[in-house]
Amino acid sequence: MSAPRWLFLTLLACLILAVSAAPSASTFVLTQASWNFTFSLNVDKNSDDIYFRLVSSADYAWASVGIGSQMGGSLMFVAYEGKDSKAVTISPRIASGNVEPTYAPNINVTLEPGSGILDNRFVVNARCTNCRSWAGGSLDVKSKDQPFIYAWGPSWSFISTDSKSANMQRHSQYGFFDMDMTQASSGDAGVPEGTQNSGASKIGDTRNDLNFPLSIHTLTMFGSFVILFPMGALFIRVISKVKLHYITQSFSLAIVFFGLATGIQLSKLFNMTRNFRTSHQILGLVLIGFLIIQWVLGYVHHREYLRTQHRSVYSEAHLWLGRLVIISGVLNAFLGLHLAGRSTLGFLLIVLIVTGIFAVIYFVIWSRSRRKRSALGSNRATNFRDDDPSSLGNSRMDIPLTDHAAPPAYQEDYVRPPPGSPPNRNRI
Numbered sequence: 332m333s334a335p336r337w338l339f340l341t342l343l344a345c346l347i348l349a350v351s352a353a354p355s356a357s358t359f360v361l362t363q364a365s366w367n368f369t370f371s372l373n374v375d376k377n378s379d380d381i382y383f384r385l386v387s388s389a390d391y392a393w394a395s396v397g398i399g400s401q402m403g404g405s406l407m408f409v410a411y412e413g414k415d416s417k418a419v420t421i422s423p424r425i426a427s428g429n430v431e432p433t434y435a436p437n438i439n440v441t442l443e444p445g446s447g448i449l450d451n452r453f454v455v456n457a458r459c460t461n462c463r464s465w466a467g468g469s470l471d472v473k474s475k476d477q478p479f480i481y482a483w484g485p486s487w488s489f490i491s492t493d494s495k496s497a498n499m500q501r502h503s504q505y506g507f508f509d510m511d512m513t514q515a516s517s518g519d520a521g522v523p524e525g526t527q528n529s530g531a532s533k534i535g536d537t538r539n540d541l542n543f544p545l546s547i548h549t550l551t552m553f554g555s556f557v558i559l560f561p562m563g564a565l566f567i568r569v570i571s572k573v574k575l576h577y578i579t580q581s582f583s584l585a586i587v588f589f590g591l592a593t594g595i596q597l598s599k600l601f602n603m604t605r606n607f608r609t610s611h612q613i614l615g616l617v618l619i620g621f622l623i624i625q626w627v628l629g630y631v632h633h634r635e636y637l638r639t640q641h642r643s644v645y646s647e648a649h650l651w652l653g654r655l656v657i658i659s660g661v662l663n664a665f666l667g668l669h670l671a672g673r674s675t676l677g678f679l680l681i682v683l684i685v686t687g688i689f690a691v692i693y694f695v696i697w698s699r700s701r702r703k704r705s706a707l708g709s710n711r712a713t714n715f716r717d718d719d720p721s722s723l724g725n726s727r728m729d730i731p732l733t734d735h736a737a738p739p740a741y742q743e744d745y746v747r748p749p750p751g752s753p754p755n756r757n758r759i
């Protein structure tokens with residue numbers, strides 16, 4: 332045999348050896364805008380071990396693949412950033428349904444060399460020694476279409492911990508695929524390195540998780556505590572519109588009930604909130620209780636005022652409880668944002684802007700009424716009135732103006748208008 336032929340045969344043999352040494356695998360690749368979600372699986376035919384490689388964008392809080400056709404009962408591997416920002420944590424979890432999966436400490440998954448956060452990607456090279464069956468499910472290594480699920484977290488609520496039981500926020504996207512396990516099982520032990528789709532097919536489209544309960548909860552609670560309740564307070568305090576006040580406050584209370592319903596729905600999703608023990612939930616529930624009392628107090632106070640034309644103990648309670656509830660509600664929104672793992676800076680800015688707008692409205696109306704009052708009380712006003720009563724149109728001259736100069740609603744020294752004078756509909 333000639334030398335070149337020997338060389339060629341030796342090279343070919345090396346190549347065949349190298350190829351057969353690489354663990355065979357099935358690989359699922361999902362191409363996203365600027366990155367690929369890749370899951371490669373190798374089932375060791377000589378032991379119960381499985382090896383997998385998961386690569387996904389670290390622009391999202393977490394990435395995960397689950398063995399199973401739906402969340403409930405699947406064995407999920409969730410990857411997120413470790414305590415060291417270059418490290419990755421892999422956490423095996425099982426969920427009882429469409430709720431946050433719980434860490435399964437009896438599942439033995441370990442990271443293999445090459446894992447970490449590389450080039451802004453979670454790279455997980457892992458081995459599991461007991462992932463072929465678990466409480467509630469199993470991996471069928473003979474199946475040609477074993478179902479899997481995938482998902483990744485939101486682009487906020489990032490996790491940075493080595494703890495495998497870290498709290499996690501709901502996904503932003505999720506989907507399904509299946510894999511040929513016979514292809515995945517034909518090789519030796521080792522982490523697979525597939526980068527091309529092979530022995531796997533996507534089922535349906537990747538779905539956006541719209542998370543309506545969270546949007547409704549935020550919108551209703553934010554809308555009522557930051558905008559509507561303070562606005563209702565301004566209606567009575569600054570322009571003395573009682574009807575507008577109670578309509579706004581009753582409407583806001585009704586909206587708060589939607590916020591409560593979605594808050595309860597959200598609470599059931601997460602391990603941390605399931606038992607209603609977080610400060611956000613407790614304060615929220617107490618405040619909603621206070622709001623109901625506040626509504627009743629408002630009604631009783633109004634009835635008493637109409638009867639006596641004086642403030643009562645109910646009035647004071649209504650005023651102070653109202654202030655307390657609105658301020659605490661805004662503070663509770665900060666706790667809610669913190670609970671959901673969001674930055675509170677944007678919200679702080681919104682609160683400052685909204686408070687600023689309310690303060691300006693209050694100041695403008697207050698200073699205008701003050702100017703009007705002092706004009707009516709001044710010599711010019713007196714002279715004007717004395718000199719040219721007709722210029723006041725059909726206003727009544729027998730009503731002492733100074734009495735009207737006081738802030739309109741709920742004055743203890745309120746003087747009943749003389750009999751026959753037109754009713755002031757703005758007053759209580």
Ligand code: HEM
Pocket residue numbers: 395396397400401402403407409429430431432480481482499500501502505506507540541600601
């Ligand atoms: C905090 C964690 C999680 C929560 C609260 C959660 C909650 C939910 C909810 C409420 C749905 C229904 C969504 C809809 O109606 O559009 C859902 C569906 C889904 N989730 Fe999750 N999820 C979490 C984590 C995960 C993880 C780690 C995976 C891993 C792959 C995953 C995969 C899926 C899939 C594939 C679906 C659609 C199939 C099904 O209905 O089971 N989820 N999830």
Ligand code: HEM
Pocket residue numbers: 500501545546548549552553556591594595597598601604607611612614615616618619659660661663664665666667668669670671672673
């Ligand atoms: C004063 C009343 C409340 C206000 C102003 C409020 C406001 C908020 C806000 C702004 C968030 C953050 C939402 C986001 O990140 O988009 C939140 C989250 C949350 N709220 Fe409330 N909330 C109130 C009461 C409640 C109540 C009574 C409960 C349940 C009993 C509740 C349960 C939750 C839960 C579980 C979350 C976290 C959701 C997640 O992590 O996805 N809230 N709340």
